[in-house]
Amino acid sequence: MPKNAGLPPGTLIMLVLRVLRPGPLHGYAIAQRIRTLSSDQLSVEEGSLYPALQKLLANGWVKAEWTTSETGREVRSYRLTAKGLKQLDAEKDDYQRMADAVAAILESA
Amino acid sequence: MAILRRVWHLVNRRRFERELTREMQEHRDQMADPSRFGDPHRHLERSRDAWGWNWLDDAAQDLTLGLRTLIASPAFAIVATLILSFGIDLNITLYHMLQAALLRPPAIKASEDVARFLRSEPHSTSTSVSYPVADFVKQHNTVLSAVLVETSSNVGWGADASEQIEGSFVSTNWFDELGYGPVRGRLLNDALDGNTASPSVVLSFTFWQSRLGGDPNVVGSTVYVDRKPVTVVGVAPKGLPGLDFDVPDVYIPITQRDYFYPESTLLRAWNSDSVAMYGRFKSGTSRPVVREALRSTMQAISREHREISPESWLEPLMANEGFRRPRERREILTIASLIALLTSLVLIVAAANLGNLVMSRATGRVRELGVRMALGARRSRIVRQVIVEAVPVVALGTLGSLVFASTASTLIARMVALPPYLDLSIEWRVVVVAIALASLSLLVVGVLPAWKVAQQHLIDAIKDGGQDVSRALDRALIRRIMVAAQVAGSCLLLIVAGMMARSLQRVLQTDLGSTTSARRCCRFRLDDTGSPATRRDRSGTPSRIASKPIQKLTMPPSSPRRHLAAACSKPVMTWRHV
Numbered sequence: 045m046p047k048n049a050g051l052p053p054g055t056l057i058m059l060v061l062r063v064l065r066p067g068p069l070h071g072y073a074i075a076q077r078i079r080t081l082s083s084d085q086l087s088v089e090e091g092s093l094y095p096a097l098q099k100l101l102a103n104g105w106v107k108a109e110w111t112t113s114e115t116g117r118e119v120r121s122y123r124l125t126a127k128g129l130k131q132l133d134a135e136k137d138d139y140q141r142m143a144d145a146v147a148a149i150l151e152s153a
Numbered sequence: 154m155a156i157l158r159r160v161w162h163l164v165n166r167r168r169f170e171r172e173l174t175r176e177m178q179e180h181r182d183q184m185a186d187p188s189r190f191g192d193p194h195r196h197l198e199r200s201r202d203a204w205g206w207n208w209l210d211d212a213a214q215d216l217t218l219g220l221r222t223l224i225a226s227p228a229f230a231i232v233a234t235l236i237l238s239f240g241i242d243l244n245i246t247l248y249h250m251l252q253a254a255l256l257r258p259p260a261i262k263a264s265e266d267v268a269r270f271l272r273s274e275p276h277s278t279s280t281s282v283s284y285p286v287a288d289f290v291k292q293h294n295t296v297l298s299a300v301l302v303e304t305s306s307n308v309g310w311g312a313d314a315s316e317q318i319e320g321s322f323v324s325t326n327w328f329d330e331l332g333y334g335p336v337r338g339r340l341l342n343d344a345l346d347g348n349t350a351s352p353s354v355v356l357s358f359t360f361w362q363s364r365l366g367g368d369p370n371v372v373g374s375t376v377y378v379d380r381k382p383v384t385v386v387g388v389a390p391k392g393l394p395g396l397d398f399d400v401p402d403v404y405i406p407i408t409q410r411d412y413f414y415p416e417s418t419l420l421r422a423w424n425s426d427s428v429a430m431y432g433r434f435k436s437g438t439s440r441p442v443v444r445e446a447l448r449s450t451m452q453a454i455s456r457e458h459r460e461i462s463p464e465s466w467l468e469p470l471m472a473n474e475g476f477r478r479p480r481e482r483r484e485i486l487t488i489a490s491l492i493a494l495l496t497s498l499v500l501i502v503a504a505a506n507l508g509n510l511v512m513s514r515a516t517g518r519v520r521e522l523g524v525r526m527a528l529g530a531r532r533s534r535i536v537r538q539v540i541v542e543a544v545p546v547v548a549l550g551t552l553g554s555l556v557f558a559s560t561a562s563t564l565i566a567r568m569v570a571l572p573p574y575l576d577l578s579i580e581w582r583v584v585v586v587a588i589a590l591a592s593l594s595l596l597v598v599g600v601l602p603a604w605k606v607a608q609q610h611l612i613d614a615i616k617d618g619g620q621d622v623s624r625a626l627d628r629a630l631i632r633r634i635m636v637a638a639q640v641a642g643s644c645l646l647l648i649v650a651g652m653m654a655r656s657l658q659r660v661l662q663t664d665l666g667s668t669t670s671a672r673r674c675c676r677f678r679l680d681d682t683g684s685p686a687t688r689r690d691r692s693g694t695p696s697r698i699a700s701k702p703i704q705k706l707t708m709p710p711s712s713p714r715r716h717l718a719a720a721c722s723k724p725v726m727t728w729r730h731v
């Protein structure tokens with residue numbers, strides 16, 4: 045198993061919003077989706093995930109509702125709101141700009 | 154929206170946190186290794202941060218701690234509450250009484266449009282005007298929608314006029330214009346009571362209750378006012394204010410005055426200032442406009458009646474200014490400010506005293522505070538703890554002061570016989586003033602001690618038992634200032650109290666230049682013109698009433714000489730002192 049790298053600082057909110065874009069997910073599924081999509085390179089600490097989800101709720105970027113999962117468990121699913129979608133775009137732009145700037149420095153002579 | 158969402162979360166926090174706990178439990182159950190989930194309580198604590206209410210939790214904890222500390226020291230809690238209650242109470246009672254009795258406009262319909270008119274000339278002013286002048290203004294003006302007149306005097310009650318009560322002769326639009334309806338029957342009105350053979354009267358609520366026992370059948374009954382039969386047509390409401398601080402027992406149409414006093418010239422004498430005149434401004438009319446318009450009216454009167462000076466005018470004094478001239482208001486406020494200065498000094502002394510007590514208690518707790526800092530509490534948290542601990546004391550003090558103020562106002566009103574229609578219930582302004590004073594007190598009682606305590610090296614206090622910190626706090630400048638404020642304030646109050654007592658003593662001991670032990674004083678009614686009044690007995694024979702009380706004067710047998718002196722001044726009402 046590759047070494048777990050955690051998450052780059054300041055990217056958790058963006059990644060959670062991103063994995064919620066296709067459809068609602070519950071907390072455990074969000075953590076799994078991030079791990080899967082990053083080919084096990086990134087993992088979310090539960091101690092960071094739930095405060096982040098509360099922040100998303102507090103800002104109105106997601107809505108939560110209790111549903112039944114595929115395994116028949118009662119889970120709370122988070123659904124992206126229109127405001128959350130806008131936030132995702134803004135976070136992506138910021139991150140891209142930052143990544144480009146870092147890359148430019150790294151690739152410089 | 155975000156703030157509403159946060160408030161909604163705060164209100165339903167227990168439910169939301171239950172759901173989050175359940176959610177985390179579900180998450181944990183799905184994990185291959187649940188122990189990697191970590192401590193759910195810690196996650197819950199961090200999740201709370203996202204909603205921004207943790208400061209409230211900290212404050213609640215400090216408040217709980219403060220309350221526990223207070224409960225653990227009941228003697229301190231009681232003394233502190235009483236000290237602060239007394240300090241705030243004196244100030245708000247003064248404000249409350251001033252507001253209720255002098256500053257608040259009378260409780261009448263659209264009081265901002267109502268004025269009392271003084272008859273003014275370049276070198277003199279009369280608070281009354283003559284009835285014919287008021288009536289002329291009523292008929293010939295374009296700026297007032299209504300003119301009201303009132304004059305009070307004692308009248309005899311009962312067939313034999315054995316009891317003197319306060320009679321108020323009012324214009325028939327009095328109740329309509331003040332905006333009051335009857336409690337029983339009807340009140341006076343132009344159509345029914347303008348000029349009838351048998352006058353109608355309205356009883357005041359207090360008189361109806363206290364003198365007639367609230368008799369429900371009083372309406373329609375015949376009663377006697379100054380031996381003349383009149384019909385009671387109604388009872389006025391309890392809250393009906395007297396515009397001149399008077400408390401009438403019975404309201405009588407002024408147009409019926411001749412019925413009671415056929416020889417009276419009040420309704421016809423142009424030069425006899427005998428009624429209080431009020432007016433309601435027409436919509437959109439200002440005080441200067443009314444003054445100038447009525448100046449023209451007065452000039453028109455003076456052309457027909459030489460006794461009215463062409464230079465006289467009617468000066469309006471607004472109801473919302475308590476019917477007082479600016480100079481009178483300034484005088485009241487000056488006296489009130491002087492008293493307020495003394496009462497605020499009491500509050501300063503009380504707050505300084507309590508601030509010292511709080512600092513002394515904190516000195517004894519430096520080790521406890523040091524342990525909190527050693528466990529990670531920031532200095533600001535220590536400051537907040539000491540301040541929040543003082544909040545219950547200040548809150549209890551404020552509550553106590555409001556209770557004291559309400560009781561004190563009622564007692565003072567009884568002692569000085571304030572009119573019953575004055576509303577002495579604690580209103581929101583008094584509560585606001587009490588809270589403002591309490592906040593200022595909190596600065597001295599909580600903030601200053603907290604700031605000074607938090608400045609010390611509290612962690613070091615754990616090692617040496619807090620001796621160094623205690624010494625430093627004992628020598629602190631702020632503490633000396635508070636002690637000095639207490640001593641100086643107390644001395645000043647004692648000096649002022651001593652001076653007032655001495656002044657009163659001197660007034661009582663002032664030599665009047667003659668002995669007063671062999672004197673008696675009596676007073677009796679004069680008629681409207683100021684000449685000795687006559688009263689008709691049961692047979693209708695007029696008799697000079699002035700002579701009877703004078704004849705009945707008894708002097709001590711030891712009095713070497715029997716002199717009778719009469720002092721007559723220009724009559725203010727229908728009484729003169731003899």
